[in-house]
Amino acid sequence: MSFSSDIKDELCRLQNEKPCCNFSELAGMLRAGLSVRKIGKNYTLSFITEHAMVSRLIYSRMKEFVPDCVEISGEKTTRFKRHVVYRLNFRKILKMHKGLELLHSIGMNINLSEGEIIYTDFQLQDRCCIRAYLRGGFLAVGSVTSPDKSYHVELSFTNDSISSEYMKYMEYFELKPKSLVRNNNSVVYMKEGQDIVDFLNIINAHNALLEMENIRILKDMRNQVNRIVNCETANLGKIVDASVKQVECIKLLDRTIGIENLPINLKEIARLRLENPEASMSELGKMLNPELSKSGVNHRMRRLQKMADDLAK
Template sequence: MPVKPSFTDEVKAELANVQPARPCCQEAELAAMVEALAGPGDGAPTTLRIPRNAVARKVVHLARAAGGQVEAVRKGPTDKRPTYRLRLRLPGGRGSSDPCCARAILRGAFLARGVMGNPADAYHLEIATPAKGDLLAAGAARAGITLKRTTRRGRSLYYLKGADPISRMLGLMGANRAVMRLENDRILRDMRSQANRRANSETANLDKRLRAALQQRAAVRRLKARDSRLRSLPPALRDVAELRLAHPRASLRELAEISELSKSAIANRLRRLVALANRNGLID
């Protein structure tokens, strides 16, 4: 049974097809990938373990475009989640401080080590690097992305939280389909959240209404226990008392429709009945 691709898989598949046009950006993207996968290089042969075929193909393409040599490409033993082992010999001086290369650096680092949560559940993006990640940090700063940094199991971990900064970073990297997916999921999450708040509010109002109705019925019952026909009550209160007993769970609006009185009039008379029962010690 095929493995369903994660959102990270979808983003990386899209980014693997984004080819930087300028040579400096190609080298910058490759440098970011190598830094994230193996640490800073010194021109010696570099061995990279890459868990995705599309990313491995892009590393090979960028390495050859930069004048490097691809000495070996080996596929791992499992077909379910294959790992590709690449051995490269790259020229020194890779990377660029040009402003145009910042997007390529972000893209390369994410392709190499990036992980993103499903936007339907959480807004979280992170990139782990074996070294300090100077190239990634510099590229993010030039692109105007504020990455937070921590450490995890000896690695530097750069991360973003929140829909807006993650959406902006995806757009800068060139993952336009991912941005649309994130924004669609964001709209759905907001709609579900609003629906839940509305439902919670309606439930709370219903509970409040029912508690008030039950209190009113209890007050009328206690009053009637002392005076079976409620003759001691004014006619206006007596009519509303009988109305509440006949319709114990009805809302004020429903009682108003039945009696042709206004809601405010019914509410006022029910409050007077409850207060009368309290004054006579009939309600605990």
């Protein structure tokens, strides 16, 4: 199962506390997802979804408001990879007074002979209902990429006034969605991890939110570990560079003066360096008896270097 369908399953199981929110959620689903399609010579009004639970949710909600107005069928298709899509056929609703009233109350007038839906203004007042409306729209046309791949939430609307309306309600909750046009659809999207977490919170997808947070924490930890490893590698590089130069100097001194003839404190450190080319200065200091500080080792190394430089001249 994909991350998106897990979220939708979770949302379909939610119980709205208030009837007003049931209505707003349904409005969100229908305004975003109901469409007129031409089948043969005739137009039909239908809602198509890949998600079985979404189709069942709409079916049962419609039943609460207008009994017996929607037919549901599953179809095999080659268009979607998952092969089954669920079609909710709304043709009966157009012959029912109560049905037309419901559509009218959510700002939809259907002109089936022209094959068009005319959207009229639909105002939501209460915060609870705006959340429910956003949830409904997401159930109809939304998707979230699995957060271990990338951070991306999008909703693909067939009507651009509905996408603007949806954005307006997202902005009500201080989200900052962006939009673009793709294949004649108006796509609303966000790409920041925090924005997606906030959005999941607003539409009440709390399990998905927790899962996303866990993945974000793991990703952060992984990045931090990588940073530390890179940093250590860089330090190691510096140690090796310095050591290579020191070893060259010491070898030069050995060839010319001979290590044996160096002053005793320089002789010790020169030997240790030749035997331990990968050791840091403080590690070399600890090998001496008595131990010597890092700056003490540095001092002796500089003296060796100066002797070598003088000889080279």
